[in-house]
Amino acid sequence: MAVNHFTGHIPSSLSNASGLLDIQFQVNNLHGKIPRNLGTLQNLSLLFLFGNQLVAKEADDWSFLAALTNCSKLRALHISNNNLSGVLPSSISKLSTDIMILVFSHNQISGSLPSNMGNLKNLIALAMDSNLLRGNIPASLGNINALHKLDMSDNNFSDQIPPSLGNISQLNWLSLKGNILSGSIPTHLGNCKNLQYLELSYNQLTGPIPMEILSLSSLSQLLDVSHNALQGFLPSEIGNMINVNSLDVSENRLHGEIPDNIGECVVLVNLNMSGNFFDGVIPKSLANLKGLQFLDLSSNNLSGYVPEYLQIFHSLQFLNLSFNDLEGEVPLGGVFANMSAFSLIGNRKICGGIHELHLPPCPSTQPHGKKHKAAILSVIISVASGVLGLTMILFFMVLYRTRKTRMRRPSMATMRIEHVRVSYAELVTATDGFSSANLIGVGSFGSVYKGIMDWDDIKVVAVKILNLQQQGASRSFIAECEAMRSIRHRNLVKIITACSSVDFRGNDFKALVLEFMENGSLERWLHPEVNEQCPMRNLNLEQRVSIAIDVASALDYLHHHSPVPIVHCDLKPSNILLDGDMTARVSDFGLAKFLFESTNSFSISTSLAAIKGSVGYIAPEYGLGSQVSTRGDVYSYGILLLEIFTGKRPTDATFNESLDLHRFVEMAFPTQIMNIVDPQLIREDYEIINGIQQRCAKQHRIQECLISVMSIGLQCSNKLPKERMHTREIVKKMTAAREILGGV
Numbered sequence: 001m002a003v004n005h006f007t008g009h010i011p012s013s014l015s016n017a018s019g020l021l022d023i024q025f026q027v028n029n030l031h032g033k034i035p036r037n038l039g040t041l042q043n044l045s046l047l048f049l050f051g052n053q054l055v056a057k058e059a060d061d062w063s064f065l066a067a068l069t070n071c072s073k074l075r076a077l078h079i080s081n082n083n084l085s086g087v088l089p090s091s092i093s094k095l096s097t098d099i100m101i102l103v104f105s106h107n108q109i110s111g112s113l114p115s116n117m118g119n120l121k122n123l124i125a126l127a128m129d130s131n132l133l134r135g136n137i138p139a140s141l142g143n144i145n146a147l148h149k150l151d152m153s154d155n156n157f158s159d160q161i162p163p164s165l166g167n168i169s170q171l172n173w174l175s176l177k178g179n180i181l182s183g184s185i186p187t188h189l190g191n192c193k194n195l196q197y198l199e200l201s202y203n204q205l206t207g208p209i210p211m212e213i214l215s216l217s218s219l220s221q222l223l224d225v226s227h228n229a230l231q232g233f234l235p236s237e238i239g240n241m242i243n244v245n246s247l248d249v250s251e252n253r254l255h256g257e258i259p260d261n262i263g264e265c266v267v268l269v270n271l272n273m274s275g276n277f278f279d280g281v282i283p284k285s286l287a288n289l290k291g292l293q294f295l296d297l298s299s300n301n302l303s304g305y306v307p308e309y310l311q312i313f314h315s316l317q318f319l320n321l322s323f324n325d326l327e328g329e330v331p332l333g334g335v336f337a338n339m340s341a342f343s344l345i346g347n348r349k350i351c352g353g354i355h356e357l358h359l360p361p362c363p364s365t366q367p368h369g370k371k372h373k374a375a376i377l378s379v380i381i382s383v384a385s386g387v388l389g390l391t392m393i394l395f396f397m398v399l400y401r402t403r404k405t406r407m408r409r410p411s412m413a414t415m416r417i418e419h420v421r422v423s424y425a426e427l428v429t430a431t432d433g434f435s436s437a438n439l440i441g442v443g444s445f446g447s448v449y450k451g452i453m454d455w456d457d458i459k460v461v462a463v464k465i466l467n468l469q470q471q472g473a474s475r476s477f478i479a480e481c482e483a484m485r486s487i488r489h490r491n492l493v494k495i496i497t498a499c500s501s502v503d504f505r506g507n508d509f510k511a512l513v514l515e516f517m518e519n520g521s522l523e524r525w526l527h528p529e530v531n532e533q534c535p536m537r538n539l540n541l542e543q544r545v546s547i548a549i550d551v552a553s554a555l556d557y558l559h560h561h562s563p564v565p566i567v568h569c570d571l572k573p574s575n576i577l578l579d580g581d582m583t584a585r586v587s588d589f590g591l592a593k594f595l596f597e598s599t600n601s602f603s604i605s606t607s608l609a610a611i612k613g614s615v616g617y618i619a620p621e622y623g624l625g626s627q628v629s630t631r632g633d634v635y636s637y638g639i640l641l642l643e644i645f646t647g648k649r650p651t652d653a654t655f656n657e658s659l660d661l662h663r664f665v666e667m668a669f670p671t672q673i674m675n676i677v678d679p680q681l682i683r684e685d686y687e688i689i690n691g692i693q694q695r696c697a698k699q700h701r702i703q704e705c706l707i708s709v710m711s712i713g714l715q716c717s718n719k720l721p722k723e724r725m726h727t728r729e730i731v732k733k734m735t736a737a738r739e740i741l742g743g744v
Contacts (some may be wrong), residue, residue, distance in 0.1 A: 039067025362661030638716025647678030
């Protein structure tokens with residue numbers, strides 16, 4: 001009966017069906033307690049109740065677990081994603097010794113795990129992640145030789161990692177992240193020769209990274225020991241991890257040079273070594289890692305030159321070398337040609353690079369001849385000067401003709417650097433006299449038209465005409481030009497050029513020419529007008545999650561990675577545009593504010609009168625006179641996120657003084673989330689597919705993803721600014737939410 005909309009309690013009379021082997025009630029809306037008398041089903045082998053609203057608070061509510069110890073044939077018990085709380089009873093360790101799957105994840109279970117958990121010697125998978133469990137991780141788990149997956153992440157486990165876990169010869173997946181574990185990483189884990197995934201991040205671990213761990217050639221998916229207090233050198237044994245896909249040692253206290261052997265990890269896709277004390281030069285052996293997509297060596301003490309070989313890494317999507325002591329010329333090709341794909345801030349001795357970096361030109365250094373070679377050089381120069389002179393004359397003749405040809409119609413690459421001029425007359429022609437047929441949208445300070453330009457690389461543009469009669473329009477024009485002239489990111493709409501002139505009547509005229517986004521605004525997709533002359537459009541779950549990630553990435557760049565921190569101040573669906581690939585781009589920087597890096601205050605007025613935005617998205621503290629901050633944008637993002645997945649505007653007519661969008665979602669979270677999501681979303685992603693197991697797995701992932709996303713939206717739209725999430729954490733958690741969908 002899995003994956004339906006059943007409500008009510010699990011009937012206790014179910015125990016009368018004494019021949020039952022499997023019970024699958026997962027992913028419904030069942031509530032109440034789990035019946036104790038299920039323990040009378042002597043033949044029960046599988047009990048799946050995950051993804052409901054089942055509760056347990058008092059000790060008596062957990063009596064079902066003790067009753068299930070009578071089910072000697074029980075092989076699988078999966079009760080994750082419910083409302084189970086209270087103290088975990090010790091009877092969990094007395095379940096059938098033949099049980100193979102035990103999953104209690106994503107509840108609010110407290111207490112500790114019994115020390116004799118090792119009695120469940122046939123367990124293949126044990127997952128207790130995302131609860132409130134504390135105390136020690138039982139050393140007896142090391143007795144479960146059949147265990148393949150052990151997940152104790154995101155709890156409050158303390159003390160040391162038991163070395164006995166190294167005795168689990170079949171273990172291939174171990175996650176202990178997000179606890180308060182201390183001490184060193186046990187070298188015994190190096191005995192797990194089948195280990196493919198090891199995650200120990202966000203703890204309080206100290207000491208070195210054991211060479212025994214780095215010698216595990218079986219580690220193919222992940223080694224993550226980030227955000228601890230690990231110290232010492234990075235052992236050269238790291239070169240033994242020839243199959244690892246992702247390696248993260250960031251935010252520790254590691255020092256010394258990066259081992260040259262790291263170049264032997266040839267299948268690495270993600271490498272993060274940021275936030276340590278590594279010194280010396282970036283090893284040449286990194287040139288072997290041609291499959292890298294993400295490389296972060298920031299916030300270390302690295303010196304030497306920026307490696308030129310990185311520009312031939314065709315898969316590299318993001319490179320962060322910021323806050324080191326690098327010097328010399330910045331390469332121009334590959335990842336270095338895209339301003340939004342790399343960061344080099346905090347390196348004071350670098351020069352050159354693409355124009356957008358605004359770095360000083362590199363000094364031209366000519367080798368000086370020594371005195372005893374002066375005569376020879378003089379003869380050589382005299383002989384060569386005639387030939388060279390003739391060559392230079394021919395060269396400049398060709399160059400002149402080439403430049404003259406190119407100047408007739410510059411490419412868009414040249415336009416972006418030199419800010420090509422465009423006249424009022426050209427914009428009139430491009431938009432067919434600002435025809436209503438070309439009108440794309442109307443905003444606070446003007447209108448946007450579709451335009452056709454006679455340019456080589458770009459034909460279709462968006463022309464934003466400022467209504468200078470509207471108070472603040474001129475300031476908006478200046479603010480947007482200032483904001484956009486120095487920032488580049490794949491999730492920001494680019495300004496191609498601007499026009500500040502007069503119209504045919506002599507009136508002032510100001511316009512921006514921007515990239516044309518063929519899929520329009522997010523507003524039109526979420527809230528299509530009834531009389532729109534276009535087919536019904538809908539965004540599926542994966543598209544909505546990807547759009548939310550795009551917007552979060554843009555905010556993270558603006559707040560923390562742009563040359564000067566920028567607060568957008570008007571984040572809402574109509575200012576999120578979608579390109580042909582449905583990639584989201586943040587637009588409209590007319591209300592943007594700049595932050596001084598030194599004082600964290602603003603370079604322009606932030607009085608209450610100057611603060612503007614859109615009703616429903618404005619952070620509540622602004623109404624109390626607080627200064628504009630990046631946390632205000634995070635609040636707007638939180639509201640935007642809730643709107644994307646509920647389909648409700650924050651100004652919906654159903655809301656009033658006692659009920660707003662945040663409260664609306666909060667009241668349903670997490671058990672009733674499926675009842676408040678956008679009906680179009682459910683219709684799109686809950687289609688009938690063959691096979692009950694496949695269908696329940698799909699819908700479970702959908703529900704888990706939505707719960708994760710709504711949790712992020714609620715945290716971001718918290719009334720207290722200090723309680724809101726950091727944009728970096730938003731990107732990380734939204735990406736994790738997308739990964740939940742997996743095979744959906």
